[in-house]
Amino acid sequence: MATTSRDYYQVLGVPRSASAEDIKKAYRRLARQYHPDLHTGGKKVEMEKKFKELNEAHEVLSDPDKRKKYDQYGADWEQAEAYERARQQAGAGAGGFGGADMRGGFAGGGDFSDIFENLFGGRTRAGATRGFAVQGEDLETEADLTLREVLTGVTKRVTLREPESCPTCQGGGRLKGRPCPTCLGSGSVMESKTIEVRIPAGVQDGTRVRVAGKGQPGMNGGRRGDLYLHVHILPDPVFRQQGSDLHVTLPVWPWEAALGAEVMAPTLGEPVRVKIPPGSKADGKLRLKGKGLPTAAGGHGDLFLHLHIVMPSSLSDEERKHYEQxxxxxxxxxxxxxxxxxxxx
Structure with missing residues (x-):
């Protein structure tokens, strides 16, 4: 999750009092508007930036714990979260800290940076060797897919945030005898990192894809957490999805329905030629076996063509003569x- 100077509530266009459902609806509406795959040229680059910012805002505001920290600390909420985990770990090995207060330091005095110094003696979090190994936190984000991406599988670029050695104090946590102002004495800062994640073909809407070892780093030698992608399949202007099956409305002329015909029909791949049986009705349905989406069993669903009889917008004299007959x-x-x-x- 990359750093942004914009307020997350402004990014989603919701008030700070917005409910979880309001945030979810706002995200999905804007995701359809900004999705890069729906744009081309210079517009696509602009939408990629907006879509990235939108995902950052949603990742935080859709998580109750992260949203609470963001409301309390603003743009510095991740530093506060890192401190809180470090304090809890150190507290477990030292009998707890009782009077510690995230907003005002210890109840008896001291500030945010002094607490880091008391915990780690100015060392980085990675250098705090006391206590048990702690596994890194899992990360969660959303991935929007088109039906064509579901058909073939797709590689998505995901931007993560993870702690790195502070460039100001070189990870020492202190400058000229005082806690480092950049990392607040922790010795680390949050940096952006982009990875590529392969999403397999046939994934269903709402699926949770796990990427092992791509979450937050652990502490004291603990292993990294995992990354989870929540898949959302975008609406398609032509095809309607039902599980692994696809449905599409196919327009036909009255004489094609009455006499039968061979016409071209769309699929997620190349168009195919299909036969319209003579005497087809307006609510008729044709099945193209195996032209749907991949299934969990290794096959493919079907594509159903729903016949829709259309009339000419105007009739020539010759056409009118035949209709009169x-x-x-x-x-x-x-x-x-x-x-x-x-x-x-």
């Missing part, structure tokens, strides 16, 4: 069953 032929009334059912009701 059809009108004069004897046909059963297609409304008989409808009228009878209405009378019975």
């Amino acid at each position: 059809l009108k004069r032929l004897r046909h059963d009334d297609p409304r008989v069953d409808l009228l009878a059912a209405a009378q019975r009701g």
Whole structure:
């Protein structure tokens, strides 16, 4: 999660009193608007920046604990969180600190940096060898996928934040006998890191993808936490998804439905030629086996074509002549069953 100077609530366009559901709705609405895959050229670069900022804001405000710290400490909430974990670890080995207060230091005096000094003697968190090994925290973020990315699988770039040795004090935590103003005496600062994560084909909406060892670093030799990606599949303008099956509306002319025809139909890959059976009805449905999304069992779902009979917007004299000829032929009334059912009701 990269550093941003903008207020996270402003990024999502919600008030500070917004509920978790309000935050979720705002994120999903803006994610569809800013998703880079929906833009091209220079606009795509701009949307990548906005989408990255949007994910940063959502990652914090959607997590109750992170949101609480952000509301309390603002842009410095991660430094405060790192301190709190360090204090708890050191406190477990020294019988606790009782009167420590994150906002005002110890109840009996001292400030934020002095507490770091008392805990670690000016050393970095990695240098605090006392206490048990502590596993790093897990990280969670969201990944938006198009249906075509679900079909083939995709590699996503994810930006993470993790502690690095402070460049000001070189990890020592102190400058000229005083706690370092950059890292507040902790010896480390949060830096951005971008990694690539492969999301397999066929992933379903709401799936939680685990990437082992890509979470926060551990303490005292503890192993790194894991990274979890929550998959959200974006709406598609053509295809409707139901599990591993896809559905699409296929327009046909009246004569194609009546006489049968061969027409081109869309798929997530290349268009395919399909046969419209003679006498097809307006609510008819054709099945293209194996043209859907990958399944957990290793196969593919199906693609269903829902026939929609469309009329010409205008008729030529020749077309009108043929329709007049059809009108004069004897046909059963297609409304008989409808009228009878209405009378019975």
